[in-house]
Amino acid sequence: MLATNRPFRWTDAAEPGNRLHNRILHEAEDAGLRDGIGIPIHGPNNQCVGIGFASTLGKVDVKVAMPVLHLMAIQFHTAYSARTLPPPPPPPRLTPRECEILRWCAVGKSAWAIGEILNIAENSVEWHLKNIFRKLEVTSRIGAVLKALQFGIITL
Structure with missing residues (x-):
């Protein structure tokens, strides 16, 4: 049962x-x-x-x-x-720029739109996203946003 x-x-x-x-x-x-x-x-x-x-x-x-x-x-x-249970691992350290990009991802902005908002190249946004994915051990924006919310790295 x-x-x-x-x-x-x-x-x-x-x-x-x-x-x-x-x-x-x-x-x-x-x-x-x-x-x-x-x-x-x-x-x-x-x-x-x-x-x-x-x-x-x-x-x-x-x-x-x-x-x-x-x-x-x-x-x-x-x-x-x-x-x-052992204590959970500490949250990964993200840079202020990575946190900013994640917050924009959380509201559904594309890499191009985030680049326009932050006045950086779309490729720079993609580069930051790759670093975010690596640090959070995820493979998607949705996974990154969810994990960042779970760790308290970003809030909605």
Whole structure:
């Protein structure tokens, strides 16, 4: 069930004929757990984490519990990741001119138009764009703008 994006009730995860799923549910029942909720959390780089909540009380009111537990699981995962994952790399350093060109790219200006606005040759704009692509490790203007926004290099 980690293939899904939504929280699920354990009983909904049971697949008829799937001995492993059914064995896990029976083992949980033998341990006194009567009901539970699984919450998959999908992150970057195909990361998938599963957080589970179990109850010995029996039927959980899914309409009430599911959204609250889902929020708690995401908050926990966010806090846990902030303490255990390595810090992100520092943003690449772009020159003021490169930032200026990126801001014009963000509003859809062509290399020719940017050259006219900045009073530089179109080839100079293209040269700056190649440097921007290299520094941001992207291959397109859209990718460069998105990555620069993500790093906080430019704002809209």
